[in-house]
Amino acid sequence: MTRTVRILMNGVTGRMGRNQHLVRSILAIRQQGGVSLPDGTVVVPEPVLLGRNPARLEDLARAYGLSLWTTSLDEALSDPEALVYFDAQVTGARAEAVRRAIAAGKHVYCEKPVASDLASALELARLARAAGVANGVVQDKLFLPGIRKLRRLVDAGFFGRVLSVHVQFGYWVFEGDWQPPQRPSWNYRREEGGGIILDMFCHWQYVLENLFGRIRSLVCLGATHVPQRWDEGGRPYPCTAEDAAYAILQLDGGAVVQVLSSWAVRVRRDDLLQIQVDGTHGSAVAGLRDCCVQHRACTPRAVWNPDVPKDHDYYADWSAVPDNESFDNAFKVQWELFLRHALGGAPYRWDFLEGARGLQVVEAAYTSWQERRWVDVPELEL
Ligand SMILES: NC(=O)c1ccc[n+]([C@@H]2O[C@H](COP(=O)([O-])OP(=O)(O)OC[C@H]3O[C@@H](n4cnc5c(N)ncnc54)[C@H](O)[C@@H]3O)[C@@H](O)[C@H]2O)c1
Known part of the structure; x- marks a missing residue:
């Protein structure tokens, strides 16, 4: 069985968001036909581009043949087909957006550092645990x-x-x-x-x-x-x-x-x-x-x-x-592990608490x- 899952990707006009996460991870996973979950289901990720500048998002979407993009985080988070929120914004903008994604019940995956300080990172780890959503941080x-x-x-x-x-x-x-x-x-x-x-x-x-x-x-x-x-x-x-x-x-x-x-x-x-x-x-x-x-x-x-x-x-x-x-691309390898965890229940070690340890x-x-x-x-x- 094949299933398409929308992934909200914030900060994709930046260096890391575009090159490592959109192009070399999510689009590469689409190109290979998806990721198999432990139960045999194959998940094909469909990116929804999120950012501040509509012209740049539209250009990016066109360049890669994508149709979904928005400058509204609220609109993106209200999409029931989007199960995962990913954040590669500047570090200072991350905690607030991730907090809102957790509140909307999305699984959350983000670039390091999880937040700008230890207290915020621990707060995100607690919120994610309480909401029962999968959470992961890039440790490429x-x-x-x-x-x-x-x-x-x-x-x-x-x-x-x-x-x-x-x-x-x-x-x-x-x-x-x-x-x-x-x-x-x-x-x-x-x-x-x-x-x-x-x-x-x-x-x-x-x-x-x-x-x-x-x-x-x-x-x-x-x-x-x-x-x-x-x-x-x-x-x-x-x-x-x-x-x-x-x-x-x-x-x-x-x-x-x-x-x-x-x-x-x-x-x-x-x-x-x-x-x-x-x-x-x-x-x-x-x-x-x-x-x-x-x-x-x-x-x-x-x-x-x-x-x-x-x-x-x-x-x-x-x-x-x-x-x-x-050796496959390091970011892609970790994306596959996170998707298997968030969508298929496979074990995963590199969660927000580990991310908070980095900030400690x-x-x-x-x-x-x-x-x-x-x-x-x-x-x-x-
Ligand atoms: N894993 C790694 O090896 C690695 C390497 C470099 C950076 N990073 C992390 O990735 C994140 C992004 O870094 P980058 O080098 O891609 O940065 P970048 O400046 O190239 O991109 C930043 C992105 O954040 C968005 N953004 C949102 N609010 C912003 C604001 N107020 N000011 C400026 N941009 C804003 C921009 O539009 C852009 O999409 C950072 O958190 C950084 O720590 C990780």
Whole structure:
């Protein structure tokens, strides 16, 4: 049996909403014929585009041969055929819209962070639970090939005891005066939900906790390295949000994690995100898609001697982890899991409470920076 289900998609004129969620997830799922639920029913999602600008929505609908779009959230939410509400708006606009979707009885799925602060995220988690609607938050990095390979290494016991993890994330985001910026200007304004800590620490929370263990405490220093940028209209504006953060985290089991997040660094490493894991039995370095390893039996004897020219290629001591499977788009994989859960009752782990946990780590990082101290991150309950 095949069933069509309308999905309300808010924020689809934005970068993430359009590219990852509409085109590479929902339209790709339509193109493959839908998603099978545990009972064998095949669900074909039909997007309803939601946004603020009618001309842009109409253009988008036309570009992809879609007929349903509206600028009215109330009208969209009153459609009984729409069972799921999805939100990829700017972070600051999310909580209010999600609250209304829950009140209308829709299943809710949204981009990270679930809300701009922990209290609002917990409130949404409670509301969703009380309303009995399925709820989920995007945790896409878990489904990237590089992270999946790290997971495989953890499951195989490759590392022995994990001693330390180094996360390096970032690239140079152009200021906007002489080359257009490649990120939206609200990212650099705290009052509009910007800041790299709010943007990235929810990712670090679920990546670290799903791979290596719970975060127990952290210390963090933020910085606004570039104080002025130019917006989409070419107007200069002062940056009120941090564009870099330097953090150390302690995990259950004793592993120490260093995380550099920055939109003001130039890349000389394997990828825009690189995670190095050093364990007693082996080490790995993962990027977005690739991962390489060095076992303790293959570790060369390094000898410190800056007085002679370097004659050893340290990169040659590593070998690649093979794909061994085909990796679909990370956002699409998670959409399929969410639809199976919301419409077919399949289990699902990445709910609003998990999303709130991400905000707990975000708030701990801001507190640490503001108060210049280590901050504990206790278990979170509804
Ligand atoms: N999972 C990821 O890897 C990832 C990556 C980037 C962004 N995100 C998240 O996705 C969300 C959207 O980010 P983006 O980079 O696509 O942003 P964007 O600026 O490209 O898009 C924002 C969308 O929100 C809408 N919007 C609603 N109210 C608005 C307002 N008051 N001001 C401006 N736009 C408004 C815009 O019309 C647009 O559709 C954010 O919450 C962000 O945290 C997630």
